[in-house]
Amino acid sequence: MSEQPTVIRPYGDMTGDGMVQVSFTLPVPHDKRAEGAALQLAGKMGLSPALLVHAKAMGPSHTFFVVYGSVTHLVDLSQVQVVERDFPLLSAKEVNAAIKKKLRRPLVVVGACIGTDAHTVGIDAILNIKGFAGEKGLEYYSEIHVVNLGAQVLVPYLVERAREEKADAVLVSQVVTQRDAHIHNVTQMSAAFREAYPAGKVPLLIAGGPRFEEGSADALGVDRIFGRGTTPGEVASYLVHALTGPARTERTSA
Template identity: 45%
Template sequence: MEKRQVIEDRRCALKPTAQDSQLETIMAYGDTLDDGWIQLSFTLPVAKGELAKQAAAQLAGKMGLEDVGVVFMQELDPRFTFFIVYGRCRHTIDLSTIEVVEVQVKRMDYYQINAYIEEKIGRKIIVVGACTGSDAHTVGIDAILNMKGYAGEYGLERYPWFEVYNMGSQVSNEELIAKVIELNTDVILVSQIVTQKNVHIDNLTELADLLEAEGIRDKVILIVGGPRISHKLAVELGYDAGFGPGTLPPDVGSFAAIELANRIAVNDSGSKKVKH
């Protein structure tokens, strides 16, 4: 009985209270509120050993961490070592000063999205997706579009009210636009994994400019996704939405369905596309 009570007490201690949810100034949480303990991992170009360990500790110290402890190190090869360190960070964050720009849309599940499209739009939504430029990584766009999906969620190809065309990798912006025009596309989904030297910025900007030049930018819903993509960045580049890490097919599907329905409502029935 006592053991069970201890377990319940621990569970209660981990639950956020009403007071916690109203906090504005916060610190990192390690074991207790505002203790500032954090875990950090990185690699140094030095052979594993005491010298490497001290170098890792000093680097963490220069980052502003106190009471630093190197708790793990692993040789990657004779010239590189991977570290995990713990340390106390005294910095605080004032949540009230943070401006958040994110996709504001109700997230629906697979069945709700299909029902919504059937009721509000009455035809299939045409989606064209591609990894553009020199980007050869399709894992992101495949997770969203492929029928098997990702993390237990079906990809948009599985949705009966989406008509999906996945063009794959290393697709030029010109090729993508040609396909968009050919199919009378509703939604363009671009994936950008490679971001070295901000090559994704140039590529995404070019696509938006080319769509404007073709006179079809306002006729499509333009979405970009990737590990270093945020909604704020996407909007700044002229896109309708941006999705980053952790995005699942229903997130994109919900936005596409609601955004298209809203546009059709605004444009009235006179500009509504013919049902496929």
């Protein structure tokens, strides 16, 4: 097998042709001028030549476009940074055994969608017994007690319930990302927990959603970020790793 190159270009019709497809919406009615504006934008984005392959009116004053063209930009794989999983993946049996042996009581997890976010698909996929991607959710684990608060939960209420339930971990899902709502909500949540709990007693704080950057946990003041495609088994394995292993360092940044 040949060695993979470290510098690459996008692939469209043939290797190295740099072809990409981009979609966007412009706040103009659909007409020839709008299509020209879309091609102008594509050119400024570095697509040359650019081909307009789709244009559709989105109401009276907006138009959706898809453009196709070649870029000259290169990608250096050696400069790509990823967050590697730093804990082993465990089976449900192994998770239950580790909790029973080391905690000697059920591990308590409180989950919610906070703020105005009403999208519970993500949090339900992790918590509900039906699970996701062929894996049972945390409710399936005999040694994990799950409290799913659902959608549009206010941060003060989340803190209150976490204290009442003596939560070991708090899982927050954020799907709505307009104007960085997910970042503001999670930052507010982490600050509220640090204010409400004594130092070193804050539950494990975990945030998940499709638009979070996996390396942003420190900046948001949480212990872990999980992105798109995360399975219940990954979350359960992390909980065991974080709560039954060496003492964690509490986040202090906001």
